[in-house]
Amino acid sequence: MVTQLRIELMKLARSKAFLLALASIAAFVVLMLWGFYSYAKDKTGGKVEFKYTYESSSYFNGLTFALYSSVFAFSLLIPIFIAMTAGSQIAGEARAGTLRMLLTRPTPRVTILLSKFLATVFYTLGVMVFFIGLNLLAGLIFIGWGNLELYPGPLNLVEEPGHLFRNEALLRFVASVLTSTWALTVVASLAFLLSVIFDNPVTSVVSTVAIYIIFHVVGRIEFFEHLRPYFFTTDMDFWRDIFKPDVPWTSMLHYASRCGIYIVALLLLSVILFERKDITS
16 A cells, blocks of 8 residues: 555656646746735835735735635635546546556555545645745745734635734644645545546546536525535635634534545545446556
C-alpha cells in the first residue's frame, strides 16, 4: 500500500496538471492583488491605499486580503483543479491503455484504488498549503499583516463586527488548510467515482465540474432556499467557519461529519464498481 501510494504521489508530482494548478493559483493571487489595488485606486482618486475594501475603509491588511482570496478561490477555482486531478485517476489510465497493465500486477484492485484516492487527498492538501501560504506571503510583502477585522458583507462570514488578533488569525489560516482540504475531498470523491464509471477523463472531469457548479449556483438562488440544506456544496462551506471569532465547533463538526458521509459513501461505491469493472483496453 505504501509503495503504491508513493508511486501515485510521484506520478502526480510530475504531471502537467499539478504544475498547471500551481501556476493558475499563483496567477489568481496576482489578479486578486491587482483587483484590490485598482479598487483602492478608484476610491482614493489615484492615491492608492490598500485599506479600502467592499465592507469598510479602515481595516484592510494582508490577512484580510488572504481571507478574501481564499474564500473566492474555494468557491469555483480550486474545486476545478481537484476535479481535474481526481477525475483522471482511473479514467486517465484507461484512456492511455495503462490500466489493464497496472491490474496485471499482483496488487489487489482495492489497494490500487485506495492508493490513487489517498494520493489525490494529499494532492488536495498540498494545493491548499501552497495557496494559503502564497496568499499570506503576498499579503505580508505587498500590504502587511495586522489584526483580522471581520464585518458583515459579501463573505457572509459574520452577522456583527468582530476581530481576530494577528497571531490567532494566523493559526486560523493554518487550521483552514485542514478544514478546506476535508471539504474539497467531497469533490475529489465525486470525481473519483465518475472516473471509475467513465473511461474518458474529460467526461468524468466535466461531469464533476458541472454537478458542482449546478449545486453551488442553485444553492445560492433564493427560490431554492428550502433545498439548500440538502446540497453537498452547502455542507462544504463549513470550512470557513474557522475564521469566526467564536468558532461554532458543534456546527462545524456536524457539517464535517456530513462531508465525511459523502466521502465514505462515494469511495465505497467507487471500490465496488472498480472491483466489478471489466477492463478491456
